[in-house]
Amino acid sequence: AAAGEIARRYGALLRHGVAVHAGPGNNGGDAWVLADALARLGAPVRVRAWGGDRPRTEDAAFEHDRARAAHAFDPPTGGERLIVDG
Secondary structure (H helix, E strand, C coil), rough: HHHHHHHHHHHHHCCCCEEEEEEEHHHHHHHHHHHHHHHHHCEEEEECCCCCCCCCCCHHHHHHHHHHHHCCCCCCCCCEEEEEEE
């Protein structure tokens, strides 16, 4: 639902990229879900994982693994027009 709302409100900015910052907890897991959903909508998404290579919670690790299996996310460059803090 969050990806749909972002696309509705900021669709013109999506083509310029989205920087997703995913923390190691469950909010970070939600950020991975959002990154996956936005990428499936065709947005160029870049993700930075904070707090280590693997999320600390089981749910967040599951979403991390699922999103990374579907997409090869590069880290943000600073040129993205939308930023998501997760």
